[in-house]
Amino acid sequence: xxxxxxxxxxxxxxxxxxxxxxxxxxxxxxxxxxxxxxxxxxxxxxxxxxxxxxxxxxxxxxxxxxxxxxxxxxxxxxxxxxxxxxxxxxxxxxxxxxxxxxxxxxxxxxxxxxxxxxxxxxxxxxxxxxxxxxxxxxxxxxxxxxxxxxxxxxxxxxxxxxxxxxxxxxxxxxxxxxxxxxxxxxxxxxxxxxxxxxxxxxxxxxxxxxxxxxxxxxxxxxxxxxxxxxxxxxxxxxxxxxxxxxxx
Amino acid sequence: xxxxxxxxxxxxxxxxxxxxxxxxxxxxxxxxxxxxxxxxxxxxxxxxxxxxxxxxxxxxxxxxxxxxxxxxxxxxxxxxxxxxxxxxxxxxxxxxxxxxxxxxxxxxxxxxxxxxxxxxxxxxxxxxxxxxxxxxxxxxxxxxxxxxxxxxxxxxxxxxxxxxxxxxxxxxxxxxxxxxxxxxxxxxxxxxxxxxxxxxxxxxxxxxxxxxxxxxxxxxxxxxxxxxxxxxxxxxxxxxxxxxxxxxxxxxxxxxxxxxxxxxxxxxxxxxxxxxxxxxxxxxxxxxxxxxxxxxxxxxxxxxxxxxxxxxxxxxxxxxxxxxxxxxxxxxxxxxxxxxxxxxxxxxxxxxxxxxxxxxxxxxxxxxxxxxxxxxxxxxxxxxxxxxxxxxxxxxxxxxxxxxxxxxxxxxxxxxxxxxxxxxxxxxxxxxxxxxxxxxxxxxxxxxxxxxxxxxxxxxxxxxxxxxxxxxxxxxxxxxxxxxxxxxxxxxxxxxxxxxxxxxxxxxxxxxxxxxxxxxxxxxxx
Numbered sequence: 001x002x003x004x005x006x007x008x009x010x011x012x013x014x015x016x017x018x019x020x021x022x023x024x025x026x027x028x029x030x031x032x033x034x035x036x037x038x039x040x041x042x043x044x045x046x047x048x049x050x051x052x053x054x055x056x057x058x059x060x061x062x063x064x065x066x067x068x069x070x071x072x073x074x075x076x077x078x079x080x081x082x083x084x085x086x087x088x089x090x091x092x093x094x095x096x097x098x099x100x101x102x103x104x105x106x107x108x109x110x111x112x113x114x115x116x117x118x119x120x121x122x123x124x125x126x127x128x129x130x131x132x133x134x135x136x137x138x139x140x141x142x143x144x145x146x147x148x149x150x151x152x153x154x155x156x157x158x159x160x161x162x163x164x165x166x167x168x169x170x171x172x173x174x175x176x177x178x179x180x181x182x183x184x185x186x187x188x189x190x191x192x193x194x195x196x197x198x199x200x201x202x203x204x205x206x207x208x209x210x211x212x213x214x215x216x217x218x219x220x221x222x223x224x225x226x227x228x229x230x231x232x233x234x235x236x237x238x239x240x241x242x243x244x245x246x247x248x
Numbered sequence: 249x250x251x252x253x254x255x256x257x258x259x260x261x262x263x264x265x266x267x268x269x270x271x272x273x274x275x276x277x278x279x280x281x282x283x284x285x286x287x288x289x290x291x292x293x294x295x296x297x298x299x300x301x302x303x304x305x306x307x308x309x310x311x312x313x314x315x316x317x318x319x320x321x322x323x324x325x326x327x328x329x330x331x332x333x334x335x336x337x338x339x340x341x342x343x344x345x346x347x348x349x350x351x352x353x354x355x356x357x358x359x360x361x362x363x364x365x366x367x368x369x370x371x372x373x374x375x376x377x378x379x380x381x382x383x384x385x386x387x388x389x390x391x392x393x394x395x396x397x398x399x400x401x402x403x404x405x406x407x408x409x410x411x412x413x414x415x416x417x418x419x420x421x422x423x424x425x426x427x428x429x430x431x432x433x434x435x436x437x438x439x440x441x442x443x444x445x446x447x448x449x450x451x452x453x454x455x456x457x458x459x460x461x462x463x464x465x466x467x468x469x470x471x472x473x474x475x476x477x478x479x480x481x482x483x484x485x486x487x488x489x490x491x492x493x494x495x496x497x498x499x500x501x502x503x504x505x506x507x508x509x510x511x512x513x514x515x516x517x518x519x520x521x522x523x524x525x526x527x528x529x530x531x532x533x534x535x536x537x538x539x540x541x542x543x544x545x546x547x548x549x550x551x552x553x554x555x556x557x558x559x560x561x562x563x564x565x566x567x568x569x570x571x572x573x574x575x576x577x578x579x580x581x582x583x584x585x586x587x588x589x590x591x592x593x594x595x596x597x598x599x600x601x602x603x604x605x606x607x608x609x610x611x612x613x614x615x616x617x618x619x620x621x622x623x624x625x626x627x628x629x630x631x632x633x634x635x636x637x638x639x640x641x642x643x644x645x646x647x648x649x650x651x652x653x654x655x656x657x658x659x660x661x662x663x664x665x666x667x668x669x670x671x672x673x674x675x676x677x678x679x680x681x682x683x684x685x686x687x688x689x690x691x692x693x694x695x696x697x698x699x700x701x702x703x704x705x706x707x708x709x710x711x712x713x714x715x716x717x718x719x720x721x722x723x724x725x726x727x728x729x730x731x732x733x734x735x736x737x738x739x740x741x742x743x744x745x746x747x748x749x750x751x752x753x754x755x756x757x758x759x760x761x762x763x764x765x766x767x768x769x770x771x772x773x774x
Binding site: 034037038043047051078142146 | 555575589688737742743
């Protein structure tokens, strides 16, 4: 039975793939010409990605996936942003998740790529990514953590609850007092010590200011409960943890 | 956009301007004012069109600019009154010798060719000129809106003003000893009666030309200046060197030496057209999609959705068009297909088309050297008048335009602190009517005057902080790369849209100041 099913799938795949290729081949060909042409700059590559991403199909995802880890940072980010629109294509969130886990996107400099991927996964509401996304709720980079918190609220996976509660407890304490800079040293050559100095008159937001409301919103989105402080949440969670199921 | 306040000079000052009795400073101020004020310009134009003693010196070039900048509009009562008072002040005879025919088509008047900035008119003809248009490319035949009359007819003006061209035809101008002293308004040749379809064509605006660029209008020719308005029959040419410019802040245009080309714009379909008489011209759409039509005799090539670089070359009795990079949909006659990079389309006036493959890299490298060093995506000095053509249209959505000694600037709105310990907030914002996509290397430039140590700029969701480096009350220049704008940990990326820019800051003071002027989005080409 299994062999028969496998054979059928194989035949269908064999029969289907040339069809897909035929449909998307001109677009892919044009994309490759533009993207891989000699001297192509990031702007050209981004334009090529934007063009190809108009076609939403597994075949296009396969074409764009390598860019998530191999291209320059702006191209990776645009690719993630474009894939976030592939709502009906199963491969898109899978590949985004792979990109998030990839070593190539794990450094501090690549945090902007992780943020874009997290936003994309949240947009696609990819349940299978709930665990990985929840892990990043406690990321040291504030903006990565913020993107993960937002994604948790959109994905609504049960895995997100405990990291969110932990993060809430943390920022309610003294740890939440540290100030957050909009740039946060994310851009090469541009930092809080460069010419683009923040206004000393203006009070910078703290981690608590940046993260608390998103955490509460994410918890509310997952549990449909509404509490304002970590103590109340902890009380509720300790009572309901064993039987909790994410409500529809 | 907010309406500009008006501080019009007295008629005596205007008379002084006409008579040349103002000192250079007064004259400079008034010249700036005339460039921006339709009423005064109209008054000057009317006064100068009335027969004057030959000795009255007029700055023809300046007046030609002034008149060229005027827009079609109804004559305001103010203009009539100002003209009458002005004429009386100068001691001119006010009796008009000719009255404009009723329902004179204003389009014809407004379309009267005017010498471009910097062009000195030729000697005044002793006979009325016959209508002999300069050989021009055949304009395309855009669809005419059946709902609208082809020629706009205004109510008959009740002022002594009359269409200059009409006067010109009816009455030969007297010969003057010194051509420079004649008002340009009178020099204007009779308008060429344009075919109906031509009336749907809009002139194009050429911005920031560099190199050896000349503008030929009728028989006159002058070096192109920073903003030129050119109709379908005006030609841009290069002589001994190359030139480049921005066409309406949308397309970079590069000309090789000894080139001659005309541009026009079909408003109905938003199609730009190009007719090359000689030489070579390259277009770069700078990341946007545009429609272009290449005309050559009766032949036309349509490049729809052109996003890239297109080179057009004249080869005597043939012309070639070649997509150097990017994408476009090509239409030749009834045949439409994707344009291929490196596939040259050579066509004759009769419509014969030959295609062949060309090596583009060398050509591209050579032509790239002609590119302007700066591409302006947006520019505002806040001196723009809403009724004038604006190559970079925008609206002020927060803050207000305020007048300073050197023109208007954008003054931030202040939201004063409501409670002790709170800070006052200052903010101003402009909304760009024509959004554009960010490209690598783009920067925002602006002038600022503030007593805040720092303020922030926001474009969409993206923001950047800027530390002031000037003393309170002084103007300084600021520049921020768009790549330095961030939103929650991600930078602004190429292709992100720029639709607005907001300046904001907070202060403990009651009299916080945040003034902005000369906002520009530029891309420097390496």
